[in-house]
Amino acid sequence: MSKQDFLEEIRKGITRMRAAGSAVTLIHHNDADGLTSASVLQTALSRAGFAVQRICIERVHPPIVARIHKEFPSTIFYVDLGGQAAPVISDANNGKCTTLILDHHRPHKPTDPKVLNISTEFFGLSGDMDISASTAAYFFALELDTSNRDLAYMGVLGAVGDEHDREGSLIKENRDALMDAVEQGHVQIEVDTEGKEKYSLTRFSDSIPMAPLAISITTLGGVGYYSGGPDLGVQVCLEGLSPEAQHRLEELRLTQKTAYQETTARLMSDGFRETKHIQWFTVGDDFSPMGVKIIGEYCWDIRNEDFVDPEKYLVGFQNMSPEIPNLGTFDWSQTKVSMRLPTPLERKILVNRTMPGLAYLVPEAARQVGGSIDACHDYTAATIVDIGREEELITAMDKLVQDDLSKK
Secondary structure, three states, X not given: OOHHHHHHHHHHHHHHHHHHOOEEEEEEOOOHHHHHHHHHHHHHHHHOOOEEEEEEOOOOOHHHHHHHHHHOOOEEEEEOOOOOOHHHHHHHHOOOOOEEEEEOOOOXXXXXXXXXXXXXXXXXXXXXXXXXXXXXXXXXXXXXXXXXXXXXHHHHHHHHHOOOOOOOOOOHHHHHHHHHHHHOOOEEEEEOOOOOEEEEEXXXXXXXXHHHHHHHHHHHHHOOHHHOHHHHHHHHHHHOOOHHHHHHHHHHHHHHHHHHHHHHHHHHHHOOEEOOOEEEEEOOOXXXXXXXXHHHHHHHHHXXXXXXXXXOEEEEEEEOOOEEOOOEEOOOOEEEEEEEOOHHHHHHXXXXXXXXXXXXXXXXXXXXXXXXXXXXXXXXXXXXXXXXXXXXXXHHHHHHHHHHHHHO
């Protein structure tokens, strides 16, 4: 399988969409990659004559998916999530409507023929480093119409937001989008003294470093998830940073900083709960009213701090609100689980291959405790479990690590 096969599958999806009518419900994630992906697709689909309604969700979770497929009879299009949850999406759809999944996480095949899973990993395109969801969305947009080449910069921005340049530069398919954006004068590349590339967005009036801009977009979508942040994040992707967005960012950053400081002080004082291979903690409702994306962002921020064991998997839990914007209230008592890796452990997983990755550990452990599964990479992963089953999940993960090591 190849990039050409991937593009052919995209063309198949476009044909299905056009045959199904002009209305599309676009379901997307709330980080920089998800918001740039949604911005690309909303723009390209609107230009092609589709009427697009966006819904931003933090996780592909069975109750959420069931409500989406019950209440929205149009074509449903998932981007930057859904690939691994294709069977769950298939069960919810049950032959009702044309459904597309455009993702870059480890995928599963759908069981409903009306669900088309165009996940990059099916075509040998690595979602860990080579192609972000936003770059995949950019390729989709180009297949709709080559005039959508002006959207390349958002593919780059999403890739930077997903840390695909963490080894020093964007590569493979992400680089294709980068070169398209550079040729149009929308992105500039600089090389620092260590030989690492730095990207700046020049699409708008000012030159803006892309790495902090991507963090800002994730802040809008994650910290501001319950207060219109994703919509503002999409606006920033399409128009640049406005005074309104800057002001809102300052408010959200203060909320985030306060919650982070309080949690860090507690962890430095009381420590983590630990097993042989895992260090974990819960914030309960302490991060409210921020979205549950933020527990993963916090884990990423602290993963290399001195109070974190560099050799253990880092796991955090944050309780989920029963309210999902634009979808209503759900009857659940559940917690979001996010996993990140200190850099020494990350290298053992991604480079040396001496430790098992999260893309294996998390789905396997989640199945044992009734957790939902989607959007897992080897270096970052998440799931949802019932409140009260946190320790069961940790125990299952720890045993999986030990079993994997015993085979080496």
